[in-house]
Amino acid sequence: MPSSIFNAVLEFGELEIPVKLYSAVEPRGPSFRLLHEDDATPVRQRFVHPKTGEAVNHDAIRRGLELPRGTVAFTDEELAGFEPAPSRTIELLEFVEPSALGPAWYDRPYFLGPTPDPEARRAYVAMARALAAEGKLGLVRWTMRKHSYRGALTARGDHLILISLRAADEVVRVAELPRPQWAAASRQEHEMARQLVGMLAGGLELEQLRDQHRERVLEYIKAKSEGRVRELPAPHAKRASAGELSEALAASIARAKEKKVA
Amino acid sequence: MPESPDNTKSPERNPLWSGTLSFGLVTIPVELYPAIRSSAGVSFRMLAPDGTPLQREYYCPQHERSISRDEIVRGYELDDGGFVIVEDEELDALAPDASRDIELERFVDPRELSPLWFERPYFLLPNTGVTKPYGLLAQVLEETGRVGIARFVLRGRQQLVAIIGEAGLLLAQTMRFVEQLRSAEAIGLVDAASVEVDPAQVEALRARIREHSSASLDPEELVDERAARILARAQEKLAAGEDVVETEAKERHEAADSQIIDLADVLARSLARPEPQRRPRPTQPPPGAPPSIGSDASKQELYELAQELDIEGRGRMSKTELAEAIERAQSRI
Numbered sequence: 001m002p003s004s005i006f007n008a009v010l011e012f013g014e015l016e017i018p019v020k021l022y023s024a025v026e027p028r029g030p031s032f033r034l035l036h037e038d039d040a041t042p043v044r045q046r047f048v049h050p051k052t053g054e055a056v057n058h059d060a061i062r063r064g065l066e067l068p069r070g071t072v073a074f075t076d077e078e079l080a081g082f083e084p085a086p087s088r089t090i091e092l093l094e095f096v097e098p099s100a101l102g103p104a105w106y107d108r109p110y111f112l113g114p115t116p117d118p119e120a121r122r123a124y125v126a127m128a129r130a131l132a133a134e135g136k137l138g139l140v141r142w143t144m145r146k147h148s149y150r151g152a153l154t155a156r157g158d159h160l161i162l163i164s165l166r167a168a169d170e171v172v173r174v175a176e177l178p179r180p181q182w183a184a185a186s187r188q189e190h191e192m193a194r195q196l197v198g199m200l201a202g203g204l205e206l207e208q209l210r211d212q213h214r215e216r217v218l219e220y221i222k223a224k225s226e227g228r229v230r231e232l233p234a235p236h237a238k239r240a241s242a243g244e245l246s247e248a249l250a251a252s253i254a255r256a257k258e259k260k261v262a
Numbered sequence: 263m264p265e266s267p268d269n270t271k272s273p274e275r276n277p278l279w280s281g282t283l284s285f286g287l288v289t290i291p292v293e294l295y296p297a298i299r300s301s302a303g304v305s306f307r308m309l310a311p312d313g314t315p316l317q318r319e320y321y322c323p324q325h326e327r328s329i330s331r332d333e334i335v336r337g338y339e340l341d342d343g344g345f346v347i348v349e350d351e352e353l354d355a356l357a358p359d360a361s362r363d364i365e366l367e368r369f370v371d372p373r374e375l376s377p378l379w380f381e382r383p384y385f386l387l388p389n390t391g392v393t394k395p396y397g398l399l400a401q402v403l404e405e406t407g408r409v410g411i412a413r414f415v416l417r418g419r420q421q422l423v424a425i426i427g428e429a430g431l432l433l434a435q436t437m438r439f440v441e442q443l444r445s446a447e448a449i450g451l452v453d454a455a456s457v458e459v460d461p462a463q464v465e466a467l468r469a470r471i472r473e474h475s476s477a478s479l480d481p482e483e484l485v486d487e488r489a490a491r492i493l494a495r496a497q498e499k500l501a502a503g504e505d506v507v508e509t510e511a512k513e514r515h516e517a518a519d520s521q522i523i524d525l526a527d528v529l530a531r532s533l534a535r536p537e538p539q540r541r542p543r544p545t546q547p548p549p550g551a552p553p554s555i556g557s558d559a560s561k562q563e564l565y566e567l568a569q570e571l572d573i574e575g576r577g578r579m580s581k582t583e584l585a586e587a588i589e590r591a592q593s594r595i
Contacts, residue, residue, distance in 0.1 A: 001448075001449065001450040003443070003449075006542060010434075012467075012470070013469075014489055015468065017547055021325050022444070022449045022451075023444070023445065024378060024443055024444055025438065025442060025444070026441065026442050026443065027443050028419075028439075028441075030338050030339070031338070031339050031552040032336050032337055032338045032339065032571065033335060033336075033337055033339065033345070033347055033571065033592060034320075034334050034335075034337070034567060034571060034588070034591075034592060035334070035335055035337040035347065035508060036322040036324070036325065036329055036334065036335075037333045037334065037335045037347070037365070038322075038325070038333070039322070039324055040337055040344075040345045040347065041322050041325075042337075043320045043321065043329065043334055043592060044320070044321055044322075044323055044589075044592060045318065045319070045320055045321075045585060045588065045589050045592070046318075046319060047308045047316040047317065047318055047319075048316060048317050048328075049310050049314060049317075050315070050316070050317050051314070051316065056308075056310050056311075056316055060310070060311050061309065061310070061316065062308075062309040062310075062311065062313070063306035063307070063308065063309065063579055063582070064306060064307040064308075064313075064315065064458055064506075064507055065304060065305075065306055065307075065493075066307060066493065066498055067493075067497065067500055069500060070505075070506050070507075071307065071309075071313075071507045071508075072496045072499045072500050072501050072505055072506055072507070073309055073313065073505040073506075073507050074306070074492075074496075074505070075294060079492070080385045082491055082492050082495075083489050084266075084487075084488065090414070092462055092474075093471075093595075094474050094475065094476045094479075094480045095471050095474055095475040095476070096475065096476055096478065098377070100478055100479040101377070101479060103355065103375070103380040103383060103424070103435040104298075104380075104383035104433070104435065105296055105481070105484070106377045106380040109378045109443075111446060111449055111451060113443070113449065113450075113451045113452070114451075114452060115557070119379055121452065121457045122457060122458065122459055122460060122463065124457075124461070125454045125457045125459045126300065126459050126460065126463040126464045126467055127467060129459065129464045130453070130464050130465075130471055131469035131471065133451045133464070133468055134468055134471045134472065136471055136475060137363070137485075138471075139479065140452060147488075148487055150483075150484045150485075152377065152417045154377065156376070156378070157380075157446065157454070158454030158457075159446050159451055159454070160380060160457075163378065164379055166298070166484065167302060167303070167484050167485060167486040167489075167553045168481045168482050168483075168484045168486075169299060169302045169328050169486070170287050170302040170303075170420050170486075171297060171298060171299065171383065171446055171481070172297045172298070172385075173481070174429045175429070175492065176434070177385075177431065177525055177529060178434070178525060178529055178530070179396070179429055179430055179528055180393075180430045180431065180529055181430075182393045182396065182397025182398075182400075182430060183393055183394040183397065184397075185308050185395075185398040185401075187396070189318050189394075189398060189420075190312065190398065190401075190402070190425060193398050193402045194405070194406065196285065196286050197285075197369050197402055197403070197406055197408060198406075200285070200286070200367075200369050201368065201369045201370070201406075201408060202366050202368045202369070202370065203370065203374065204368075204370045204371075204374040204411065206376070206379075206440055207412070207440055209413065209422055209439065209440070209452065210439060210440070210441070210442060210481060211413075211420045211422075211439045213353075213356060213357050213360070213419070213420035213500055214419075216356045216357070217348075217353055217356060217418070219353070219422070219575070220348070220353075220356055221338045221340075221346050221348060222541060223339050224346050225346045226349065227346070232352065232355035232356065233355060233358050234355060234358070235351075235355055235357075235358040235359075236282060236362065237282065237284070237362045237363075238281070238282040238284065238289050238359075238362060238363050240270055241446075245288065245395050245398070248286070248287045248288045248289075248395075249286070249287075249288060249289045251286075252285070252286025252287040252288060252523075253286070253369075254478060254551060255286065255287065258328045260368060261590055
């Protein structure tokens, strides 16, 4: 069983629920490194002075922040001073509808697990049920590993999930891009497209969507390491739809109908 | 990098992936661009004690010389400690169709998508010329409120992706496969059925949740406080003439929002509108300098190297953090 990565206290006003954080993600193999092509030696990194070409020792390096009007140097000690004060509190700030956060904002998910104390467990499950019943996300703030985070707290079954969120300036939002004016489709094309989407609509069934490619990759790596490599077909690009959009849509609908009947 | 179906692509356009998006028998040439701003947060230049900006370079410990990006390949680790070099092209060939085409298998209700699954956001933009079906799909997705689900191979790895229509654009959100998520059972979380919950406590909490609910969330609330404080302190130092270092103007980084400019450029080309004013590209390293990953385009190259190594959280890292993470991944003996 994986061990928790952080012990914390979920704080909601006066209510304090001790919790443990667990990563919710199973790392996806295979693992790889960067190699020098000639001899497969793992590459290393270093900093050199542009004029002398000599490597500069890590301790001697200063960090410069470039501003439009000049560059300012910071020492490692100064930068360490900007780290948030260590804290074990996961502070609940407010609650919002799930639709308030688009998919782009979500970064890393964690499970929160309760501690063995019976009162803590009751409070934990009560919190999960209350959150689920209200259908809301809790916006939280916490500090971990010298970083401060914002996250979304949500319930899944009777468990609490915490997902770290990206910072505002990390995500390019649609509103920041110019609104395009595409060539308009005809009413008929529009109707057919809607019909086609309707015919291909269905439930997600995530269980059925597997990573088939990974198995092939692992086999291929093994085969290659044993010198058994077979000639693989070069990937080919698809052409743009042949003929008019309306023809492609009509043919798609016909094909989708056949599949349903079959 | 996969070949673009459009050979007339300008060299400045650099999508992460290009291919086609298909639904039914409708095929749309598209390009994939990250929606995560690689220039977010604070990013530091490494300086020598005399204040000269240093050049970052990769070197081979065996040959004891610096090596260029072209000489670096990705190697998969074997159990015996050896490596097998496998190029993206080989991995793409293991799924010849899926590495060139995003085929929409079904259209689902977005409420079925759990935020636990969301990985990385991208923009899917049309390759120049074929825009009517693109615009139509974006429109229909937005109108019906459905998202398209597909699987495709990106950089040698299969991705599960949700295609979303918004404001006339298509967004692609990669999602984790079921195998990539741990279950509560696997972690050993307690079975709640064994816990006696007080209904009054649940009701009290529900009431407090309602009291503390907001109608909406301004993304600006999601701030990187550390970055803001460092920038403020840097401004103070600059104004006081403290620790100010001389650097030549041409060595400075690209403007923070080059990403928006690039995306807007791509859109503009598709719409055949006049291009927005381009900001000048950084200059090349001086001749005679060792071939290096170097200061120009270095954040982008570091990001690519971090991608090769599939470093978690790379989207939120500054340039320094990327370099450090790459170093850590490489330092495992």
